[in-house]
Structure formats: structure tokens, C-alpha cells
Amino acid sequence: MGANFQTVSFTPDITSPKQAQHAMSQRIEQCLHEYGHDAYNGTFSTCHTSVVLPRTFATDADAEAWIEEHHEKRDPVMIVKVTTPAPHYFAGAWCAE
Numbered sequence: 001m002g003a004n005f006q007t008v009s010f011t012p013d014i015t016s017p018k019q020a021q022h023a024m025s026q027r028i029e030q031c032l033h034e035y036g037h038d039a040y041n042g043t044f045s046t047c048h049t050s051v052v053l054p055r056t057f058a059t060d061a062d063a064e065a066w067i068e069e070h071h072e073k074r075d076p077v078m079i080v081k082v083t084t085p086a087p088h089y090f091a092g093a094w095c096a097e
Helices: 017-035 060-070
Strands: 003-009 050-057 077-082 088-096
Touching: 003 060, 017 050, 017 077, 017 088, 050 060, 050 088, 060 077, 060 088
Parallel strands: 050 077
Antiparallel strands: 003 088, 077 088
């Protein structure tokens, strides 16, 4: 089976790691609702959980490139902080399909 790389950039009103992880949990639940419990649907729901990493990047593109290189399929969704244009959180994962 393959994998689909998914990302999401959270709005700047998500200001803490706890809020970012909660927002990601909501996104995973949304994927479960929309795509069911198929273990190979290519969405965040195939990762089940998330983890906020102590890493900060200048841009979403920098964060995306790093996560894409370091994430493994079935790992928790990786969430990192991004500083521009305004501080916010960014998440990404290789999702089983």
C-alpha cells in the first residue's frame, strides 16, 4: 500500500501546543466522519493521533519539507510551529492509502 502526504496550516488564533493538538484531533475526527474507519483512506484519520514537536520553522514550506522527510506512514501527525507571516502551527503526515 502507498501513502498520501497531507498537511494543514492552523489559523494564528491557535496559540499553544495544547490548542494545536486539540485542533488536530478535531481534524482527525472530521476525516473519520467523512471517510469512515478505512485504514487506507489517505487522510489524517489513518494516523490516529498527533504530537507537537519542539521545532520552529520560518515558513509553511520549510515545515512541510522537514515533516515530509522525517515522518513515517502510521506515525502520529507531526505538528510544528511556524513564525511567518504570523506565528501559527502547521501539521503534516504520510497517510496510508
